[in-house]
Amino acid sequence: MSDLVERLRKHRWRMTPQRRVIAETLDGAHVHYTADEILDRACARMPEISRATVYNTLNEMVALGEVLELNFDGRSKRYDPNVEHDHHHLICEGCGITKDVHTVADPLDWLPGDERHGFAVTEASITFRGLCPECRRGEHRRS
Amino acid sequence: MSDLVERLRKHRWRMTPQRRVIAETLDGAHVHYTADEILDRACARMPEISRATVYNTLNEMVALGEVLELNFDGRSKRYDPNVEHDHHHLICEGCGITKDVHTVADPLDWLPGDERHGFAVTEASITFRGLCPECRRGEHRRS
DNA sequence: ATCTTAGCTTAGACTCTGTCTAAACAAAGA
């Protein structure tokens, strides 16, 4: 069921119970959690799991290239098990919820040569911001 | 000389010596500093200035809409006195230097309705990443 | 001039994320 677990296995990475819980928590989510949200959810299934393990494991998954680390609000990082290259992110200014989205064009093509300042530009990602349906009606508190 | 100081005045915002030093530091820069870098530079001109004042002042400028708060590395925020709406950012993966750039089209138009998940999408910004000319030849250390 | 009041600045304590350390704990091969 968990595609991420499969992908991690391929790296000959030792799959421990802790790592499995973390990977499954990540992979099952339709939104991108912060490390602490993942810790909470992992704790629900395995109460003895430690904060250090969650942080270590997330960093290792990022290093293996199987998880993306996102950073939008300047506070906490969020983790995205979708490493497909051509996707972007939509963030709610109200509650911080983060979703993957796809655009109709590749933004790399839209930066003219004379705006590149001699850089070798290799990547472009778009951050869309707005209010999610819940936050549009009623006020919501940022978690 | 300082355009930002002028813009802030227009908000009937009390211009104190501390705020002037901070605004001039920000506005004189051709790259985007972190709060601590601004503190260092402000201290060079006014050694008694406090950290709290720098942070408060930057947040107020952001709230007034005259300065943009940027966040790329997940560590520290950077401040951009250019609030012109339609610009984006180009960041060097080597040294972290950050420049303003312009694209040929507005990315808001590239997100189809069925990718909006019911959000009211109001803003889109692109982060371009690559290597700056200095970092392309020779190795450079991230500051 | 001076008083009053609102707003600004300050030092330092605090919070929140995230990292590091050292010790205890598994697991796999010899």
Added chain:
DNA sequence: TCTTTGTTTAGACAGAGTCTAAGCTAAGAT
């Protein structure tokens, strides 16, 4: 079973930023 290597843990630590309570300053009212 022993050894080696890798994993997990609690808690100490670090960096960035916020908050608090006190003192200070400036502008308008008298």
